[in-house]
Amino acid sequence: MGSRNRKHGVFEVPEGAGILTYINDKKREAMTIQYALDTAFQQMRVGGNRERTINSYEYIFRQFAEVTQLKYIEDITVNSIYLYLDSLKVSRETKLIRLKSVKAVLSRFHNNGWIQRKFWAGIQIKIDKKVKTEAAxxxxxxxxxxxxxxxxxxxxxxxxxxxxxxxxxxxxxxxxxxxxxxxxxxxxxxxxxxxxxxxxxxxxxxxxxxxxxxxxxxxxxxxxxxxxxxxxxxxxxxxxxxxxxxxxxxxxxxxxxxxxxxxxxxxxxxxxxxxxxxxxxxxxxxxxxxxxxxxxxxxxxxxxxxxxxxxxxxxxxxxxxxxx
Missing domain, CATH: 1.10.443.10 (Intergrase catalytic core)
Structure with missing residues (x-):
């Protein structure tokens, strides 16, 4: 009986190696985009961001997820972002706006520790700057x-x-x-x-x-x-x-x-x-x-x-x- 109650021994399961720990680690690795968005937007609301800004981000990022058919944030890659941008039948100026929104949401994910590297930072859309004049x-x-x-x-x-x-x-x-x-x-x-x-x-x-x-x-x-x-x-x-x-x-x-x-x-x-x-x-x-x-x-x-x-x-x- 004494040997069974000992805290250390050859039959002891190492700390952190249990099935619950394994499941929790897998959950962290496979966080859904839906859960990440809900959490991020709740943080933005608490932080004082305007509702229309949040709604705009939500509309664009859900469109991104729908076009790319992605479910988990770990599956988001540079290629998936380019796939989304290529699917848009809009002007380059509008594509740039959509890209900025996607980047803003991904940066929020990064700040929360859900994405380790800002792989999207190098994605750019070049726009020829037009001189805008005033109305006469x-x-x-x-x-x-x-x-x-x-x-x-x-x-x-x-x-x-x-x-x-x-x-x-x-x-x-x-x-x-x-x-x-x-x-x-x-x-x-x-x-x-x-x-x-x-x-x-x-x-x-x-x-x-x-x-x-x-x-x-x-x-x-x-x-x-x-x-x-x-x-x-x-x-x-x-x-x-x-x-x-x-x-x-x-x-x-x-x-x-x-x-x-x-x-x-x-x-x-x-x-x-x-x-x-x-x-x-x-x-x-x-x-x-x-x-x-x-x-x-x-x-x-x-x-x-x-x-x-x-x-x-x-x-x-x-x-x-x-x-x-």
Missing amino acids: EGDIDKLISLVDQSTFIGFRDIVAIVTMYKTGIRIRTLGELQEHHIDIDNMYLNIDGSAMKNHKNLKLPIDDDLAQLFKTLIHMNNGIRSYYDIENRYIFITQNGSPLNNSKSSNNAISKQLNKYSKRFGLENINAHAIRRAYAKNLLKKGASVPLISKALGHSDIAVTTQYLDLDVDEVAKDLRNYL
Whole structure:
């Protein structure tokens, strides 16, 4: 009996060699993509990431898993990523966005210790950089004059165009604007970080014309929401009273409308980015400094602002002479 109770002996099973340990090790090795995604996205939510960012990552990575028919994260390889990218019938710019999303999720897996090596780091998609220009002031004025403002959609679109042109906010931020963001008494937009790409609060002045447009649109919105029995306080809504933004796309109904107007009225450079750039260029022409414009645009890096303004080399040299 004494020998049976001894802790050490020739018949003792070494610590860590039991069947449960073996099963647990195999579970760690064969972690499913589903489990990894659920855990990673829960961590992101707790960490304060925006829900639309998480939803976008989830949509793209589940698409990746479906195309490659992978179940376990240990089966993800460089080849499987290239297989996914090759299956996409989209522009190279869109492929780059999808690749960045896949990389972001894989990096989360790596940080959790589920993947040991960042084998995806070397995968690149080269994009020929196109010089993006601002919308011409004359084209914006023409657009405003041609859109039918007698309908709700037309009037809403006009308010959206004027808002972007006079404040420079992004198309996604436009879709996130709510009534509490508008300070009519003090003539400001007070946009909290939840609606901003860089998560920072932004305060922008508005003029009397834009304030009046907001008042009229809010009145129309109230009638539509009441009719469809929908509760929200968004400034820009659909004709059915729903919010404009969705989780799967950076675009919304306003962006699609701008594309439609551009084709209908023969305006080549009418889109949300071009209007935002027009706002920035107008500030520059009026004497605003690049740091001030950077703040107004909500850029986290002033280098992004200088690229945004796309300053001509001769223009820079001429302006610099004034400081000699």
